[in-house]
Amino acid sequence: MLEIRNLHVTVEGREILKGIDLSIRPGETHAIMGPNGSGKSTLANVIAGREGYTVTQGEILFDGKNLLDMPAETRACEGLFLAFQYPVEIPGVANLYFLKAAVNAVRKYRGEPAVDAMDFWELVQERMALVKMDESMLKRSVNEGFSGGEKKRNEVFQMAVLQPRFAVLDETDSGLDIDALKVVADGVNALRNPERGFLVITHYQRLLDYIVPDHVHVLVNGKIAHSGGKELALELEEQGYALYNEEPGRARRAAA
Amino acid sequence: MTAVAAQFIDPYRDRFATFLAQRHDPDVFIQRRRAAFARFEQLGLPTRQQEAWRLTDLSAPQAIAWHAPSAAPVDAGILPTLDMPTQRLVFVNGRFAPALSRLGELPGQTLVASLGQALRTHPERIEPWLDHVPGLDQHPFAALNGAFWEDGAFIHLPRGTTLDTPIHLVFHASGGDMHLQPRLLLVLEDGAQASVVVEYRGTDRYLDTPLADIELGAGATLHYHQVQEEAPQAFHLGGLRLRQQRDSTAHLHLLGFGSQLARCDLETVLDGTGAHCTLNGLILGRDRQFSAVHVRVNHAQPHGSSEQLFKGVLDSQARAVFDGMIHVSRHAQKTDARQLSRNLLLSRQAQAQANPRLEILADDVKCSHGSSTGFLDPDAEFYLRARGIPAAEARMLLIHAFANDSLDRIQLAPLRERLAGVLAARLALDLIEG
Ligand SMILES: Nc1ncnc2c1ncn2[C@@H]1O[C@H](COP(=O)(O)OP(=O)(O)O)[C@@H](O)[C@H]1O
Ligand SMILES: [Mg+2]
Numbered sequence: 052m053l054e055i056r057n058l059h060v061t062v063e064g065r066e067i068l069k070g071i072d073l074s075i076r077p078g079e080t081h082a083i084m085g086p087n088g089s090g091k092s093t094l095a096n097v098i099a100g101r102e103g104y105t106v107t108q109g110e111i112l113f114d115g116k117n118l119l120d121m122p123a124e125t126r127a128c129e130g131l132f133l134a135f136q137y138p139v140e141i142p143g144v145a146n147l148y149f150l151k152a153a154v155n156a157v158r159k160y161r162g163e164p165a166v167d168a169m170d171f172w173e174l175v176q177e178r179m180a181l182v183k184m185d186e187s188m189l190k191r192s193v194n195e196g197f198s199g200g201e202k203k204r205n206e207v208f209q210m211a212v213l214q215p216r217f218a219v220l221d222e223t224d225s226g227l228d229i230d231a232l233k234v235v236a237d238g239v240n241a242l243r244n245p246e247r248g249f250l251v252i253t254h255y256q257r258l259l260d261y262i263v264p265d266h267v268h269v270l271v272n273g274k275i276a277h278s279g280g281k282e283l284a285l286e287l288e289e290q291g292y293a294l295y296n297e298e299p300g301r302a303r304r305a306a307a
Numbered sequence: 308m309t310a311v312a313a314q315f316i317d318p319y320r321d322r323f324a325t326f327l328a329q330r331h332d333p334d335v336f337i338q339r340r341r342a343a344f345a346r347f348e349q350l351g352l353p354t355r356q357q358e359a360w361r362l363t364d365l366s367a368p369q370a371i372a373w374h375a376p377s378a379a380p381v382d383a384g385i386l387p388t389l390d391m392p393t394q395r396l397v398f399v400n401g402r403f404a405p406a407l408s409r410l411g412e413l414p415g416q417t418l419v420a421s422l423g424q425a426l427r428t429h430p431e432r433i434e435p436w437l438d439h440v441p442g443l444d445q446h447p448f449a450a451l452n453g454a455f456w457e458d459g460a461f462i463h464l465p466r467g468t469t470l471d472t473p474i475h476l477v478f479h480a481s482g483g484d485m486h487l488q489p490r491l492l493l494v495l496e497d498g499a500q501a502s503v504v505v506e507y508r509g510t511d512r513y514l515d516t517p518l519a520d521i522e523l524g525a526g527a528t529l530h531y532h533q534v535q536e537e538a539p540q541a542f543h544l545g546g547l548r549l550r551q552q553r554d555s556t557a558h559l560h561l562l563g564f565g566s567q568l569a570r571c572d573l574e575t576v577l578d579g580t581g582a583h584c585t586l587n588g589l590i591l592g593r594d595r596q597f598s599a600v601h602v603r604v605n606h607a608q609p610h611g612s613s614e615q616l617f618k619g620v621l622d623s624q625a626r627a628v629f630d631g632m633i634h635v636s637r638h639a640q641k642t643d644a645r646q647l648s649r650n651l652l653l654s655r656q657a658q659a660q661a662n663p664r665l666e667i668l669a670d671d672v673k674c675s676h677g678s679s680t681g682f683l684d685p686d687a688e689f690y691l692r693a694r695g696i697p698a699a700e701a702r703m704l705l706i707h708a709f710a711n712d713s714l715d716r717i718q719l720a721p722l723r724e725r726l727a728g729v730l731a732a733r734l735a736l737d738l739i740e741g
Binding site: 099100101102122123124126127128133135138139140141142143144149152153156157160192193209213 | 684685686687689690691692693694695696697698700701704705707708709711712
């Protein structure tokens with residue numbers, strides 16, 4: 052459902068992604084692991100359509116459609132979701148209001164009428180329970196004054212309400228204690244189904260104990276240095292990224 | 308004096324003697340008018356060499372030959388209402404319009420009336436208060452209003468009176484290059500409570516220089532809302548002065564949406580221990596609108612608190628000035644004074660200037676001030692878009708969130724809702740045109 056072909060991306064003239072190939076089929080969960088600064092968030096942002104990144108080569112197809120031609124909001128309406136590494140605080144916009152605006156924007160795009168107030172409230176209640184979120188967070192401004200854990204939980208909550216077809220989670224685990232991590236993982240696992248795809252970006256293997264991926268890719272210095280099954284995550288946990296440092300060729304040999 | 312200034316002032320000088328002769332005010336008020344006019348002549352028109360007027364360009368209103376107000380018919384349907392019972396006074400071209408007004412029962416000795424009429428019927432109740440609130444000594448239009456005011460509103464709540472219904476004052480101008488100088492005298496004696504909504508609006512071109520005098524007795528509480536929605540061609544140079552006694556509370560909401568040039572000069576003195584005052588300002592500027600707010604909060608006695616929040620949303624080539632002074636006198640220990648000016652620019656040509664100032668002579672006080680001016684947060688915009696919300700709608704949501712924080716502070720629900728509607732319509736229009 053998501054096809055990334057030979058993706059090269061520069062930021063302010065500097066090449067950050069240097070030829071990424073990635074193919075994710077419906078129902079699959081892929082994990083991307085890599086050291087800080089390797090380009091993980093850049094990849095996530097380019098998929099979501101953030102400005103400031105220049106794609107110099109390659110393409111991204113979403114169900115065969117050229118994703119790079121669509122503005123961010125169209126991508127979201129097509130069923131793409133990004134759980135932000137750093138969720139943004141929006142003072143003055145209540146969480147619940149924001150969520151309803153998002154749900155209705157997607158429905159409008161699909162030619163559907165605005166969501167029924169009762170149906171929406173039921174969905175919100177159910178999804179809130181899924182991520183064990185407190186009702187008071189609905190009235191508060193989006194992410195304003197939320198703790199790190201609350202922000203991440205709010206991302207998963209939004210995902211659960213919006214029910215995208217494909218979701219990118221950018222370090223949704225970082226800064227979470229083990230209980231919060233399990234809540235986030237349960238939320239994601241509850242949404243996994245044969246139609247839905249996930250790209251889980253993480254710095255640590257820990258999350259992948261709970262969200263077990265079908266494939267793991269190691270991103271180093273803007274390139275996928277190695278791909279494998281879920282066991283690759285454990286190897287990385289033991290051996291670290293040092294093996295892969297600047298020389299992908301050597302790294303691949305070392306990991307094999 | 309420059310030729311332009313003389314051209315502006317001379318007609319008032321010519322008119323003043325006739326004006327006085329036609330008034331039938333008690334002598335004491337005639338004396339006050341003379342004193343006010345003498346002060347106006349002494350001050351002259353402000354020039355941009357004067358610090359307080361450096362950023363206000365009066366060349367456009369100065370070059371117009373303004374006429375004394377005259378009566379004109381107005382269609383009641385265009386006047387704003389509040390969706391609740393009110394004591395309503397309407398003024399057309401500065402004069403009380405009884406047919407458009409509606410007054411209900413009032414408790415005891417409470418007076419809500421035309422100031423012009425009350426000057427004839429109750430001069431003794433006006434005399435102790437009018438022209439006695441300190442402040443705006445250097446403001447030429449306040450002085451000119453003192454000389455030439457003809458009508459306006461007089462609200463007098465004796466000790467301990469509480470009004471359950473808000474007082475709604477509507478000042479409508481019908482253009483015709485008239486110069487309107489309405490006056491407002493608002494006296495809440497000890498422990499009295501009231502909520503007042505004042506609306507300035509009109510059609511075509513005119514100059515509006517209203518002056519409001521407000522006295523709050525010990526423990527009195529006032530909710531004051533001023534909605535400046537003047538016609539796009541109009542000029543508005545308003546003055547507001549306020550004195551607060553011990554433990555009184557003033558909540559002032561100043562909303563400015565209209566006029567090509569609007570300026571509000573506000574001076575308040577917290578003249579009793581433990582007085583509390585909040586100033587909540589919101590300006591929406593577009594096209595080439597200029598809006599200025601000049602505030603001086605004087606803490607004269609201990610344990611007072613004041614909180615100012617002034618916001619501006621500026622589109623196209625709109626400009627806004629916020630000039631705010633907090634003055635804490637030597638006696639005003641334990642003062643808690645805060646001031647914040649925040650501007651949101653929606654276009655690269657829009658401009659905001661903030662000049663927050665502190666003058667603190669007491670040593671045991673908490674004072675803070677700050678200002679910020681910026682564009683919409685691109686990260687917030689992207690966050691909304693990444694959830695499917697179209698770019699224009701995302702921007703509207705963010706602007707609304709910025710401005711709505713000011714409207715949320717208004718407790719009077721029917722007014723708050725009407726203003727939210729004005730804001731929404733304005734934003735929708737700006738974004739369509741923008
Ligand atoms: N908006 C940006 N402006 C400037 N540099 C950026 C920007 N985004 C990313 N970079 C740079 O690109 C590199 C990769 O960053 P990022 O994608 O955030 O890595 P990761 O998420 O793997 O830690 C870093 O060197 C970072 O400094
Ligand atoms: Mg990152």
